[in-house]
Amino acid sequence: MRSSYLFTSESVSEGHPDKVADQISDAIVDLFLSKDPEARVACETLVTTQRIVIGGEIRCRPVFDEDKFSDTHGWAPGARDEIEQVVRHTVKRIGYEQEGFHWQTASFENHLHGQSAHIAQGVDAAGNKDEGAGDQGIMFGFACDETPELMPATLYYSHQILERMAADRHSGAAPFLEPDAKSQVTLRYENGSPVAATAVVVSTQHKRGYSEKGDHADPELYAELRDYVKGVVAAVLPPQLLSDETVYHINPTGAFEIGGPDGDAGLTGRKIIVDTYGGAAPHGGGAFSGKDPTKVDRSAAYAARYLAKNIVAAGLARRCTIQLAYAIGVSEPLSLYVDTHGTGTVGDDKLEQAIGRIEKLGGLTPRGIRTHLGLNRPIYGSTAAYGHFGRAPEGDSFPWERLDLVDDLKAALGTEAARVDA
Template sequence: MIISSEQVSVGHPDKICDQISDAILMECLKYDKSSRVAVETLIKDNQVVVAGEVSTKHFFNLEGIIENVLEPYGMTDVVVTNLLGIQSPDIAQGVNKGGAGDQGIMFGYATDETPEYLPLPYVLATRVLEKLMSLGHPLLGKDAKAQVSYDYERKRIDTFLVSIQHAETADLAKVKRIVREAMMAVALRYRQNLDFKVLVNPTGRFVLGGSFADAGVTGRKIVADTYGGFAHHGGGAFSGKDPSKVDRSAAYMARKIAKDIVREGYTKRCEVQLAYAIGVAEPVSVYVETFGTSRYTAKQLEGMIRERYDLTPRGIIKELHLLDVDYTKISCFGHFTKANLPWEK
């Protein structure tokens, strides 16, 4: 049984949009903790469109925020279209009373196969891109994707794939050597085989990248943000949303619960689903799946969750300190891969 998982890098156009949306969110929360933010960004070439709803006491320079995000990618002379409005008073009415800002289902997942309690191929794909970006190598660009195909029956990496932007004059053999070395280092770190199939830039060339090669949109990499395809996803994106939005906050809490359950030995794999109704504080349902790896029933675990955790939006924000998190630090490389985050502790 070979299962594949992928990750994308900081210069991927969708991730650039996530970074812009989260930068706007942080600018608002920095000066006004009661800000309500739901921002979507679209980018193509040097054109940036920002749309959504923002209610805040802080007056911010949208163009300046966007320029700061794009500067590391060498992007200048950016044209910004501002389509921001204020949050609907009908939605605000429910949120102000402590209710959820929308209906929806959120999932959290954990597995004991890695120290991060995340699926191994997902972790490998993430770590190799982090390593490549940390090199700051002049031949390599910031737009990249990685994919790992893992053979769970034989407990080995089958195929390791990386497509990474490179300088136009780069020696392609050298690029491949740099990437292969990064693959090997990550595989060794997780005590995996080194005789896997290596694919680096299968098309042979990857010079044009970022928004000049493809359009980007906030929230289009929600699977790469979470569990790499190993778990369900409710469909709601995280970036650009303040924590009153259960799309973000409840997904973080569901992850914490799933991780706690696995870490404490109740099961080896766990998926938690939380569901909310707009304007209602308590979840309308809590569901747990342990994939046959627990001696406890789903009903027992669900009862424990309801007793142990405050699942109201206000309770989640308080327990996870969500008004104090720097969301710009988690826009890329997954929202559950960094050990210092409140929901990962």
């Protein structure tokens, strides 16, 4: 690794069009899992000017059963209305009541249909066959000691800026803000640790008049918005990272009145780097939102983060990347790869062996992951904005952020050491 460099990560707010789509898709996942813990969901969402469209494959017999509810094309009575209510409530919670995108008046289309029988036969457990992975693919997990949450600092601060602004918008403390926003933080690293913020970018949708340029520009109102954003940055970033040399770009286009799905169409799964590690670690390519936990794009990525975080928390490495790989319909992972980037206190191969000896992980099969982390619950709505990782585990939420594997890892490594001594 280079010891001195600049690194940048970005985040987007809950009102960003792609994040609106992610939150709608995960609201559907939560709805179906609340009806049936074994529900299968692959829900994609498109949002654009005054239009919301969902589609994909589902299996949730209390809601959709082509045999039982054939007279209503598979839908239980009232189910389609309930889905629409959940979608509109999600948009309302985000705060969209604009002429170009309004939770109450936007048109809504539901194109969900039954899950492919060929996918189901590969995933379902039957006879001596264990549940298989819902798709092939590679998944990565990552952790580092740059922040107490064991996340890359650039991404963590980018998320925090937008979370603070959203909280102020909802509370009325910043009434000039609208839902759509983006942030970006650049840090200078020396000896592998962040020492200075060289640049901060914040673009936020705003009410009329808060522009720096254009027909509606008002210098005093723009100064209010600019000073507010700088205050948020100062409250989020550690003071030692900020200085007179930090460069700010606040609404650099000069105006941001038209935003959200009216300004740019949104699709589920287009912010996968925002969702994960801000570019500080590899990504296998699969999105999370809209998928039930039999899809290893989601559950195995959570398991990989869980493992990497506990390795760093245990003091076994300062940085850790983990890769898992699966084949559709096959229960056992094809590979497990650990890379501590030269920061490990034991060999990476020893960590791989230790993970394999922890019985509670269930061999990292899809069912083993879902069972150990308790993923068959409606816990995904809160993941769909401000990142799936680095969040505090609370109640049933974010179980992959727990640090309850530290002692198991140390015990498994102790077993290995005992074998070597023998």
